[in-house]
Amino acid sequence: MGLLDLLSSLLRATLFLSTCPLSHRY
Numbered sequence: 001m002g003l004l005d006l007l008s009s010l011l012r013a014t015l016f017l018s019t020c021p022l023s024h025r026y
Helices: 002-025
Strands: none
Touching: none
């Protein structure tokens, strides 16, 4: 499914963006 793939990609991007600043901060 394209929608499921898009959702998975969005979730992965969100997790990456939320963890990246934390890694730089700490």
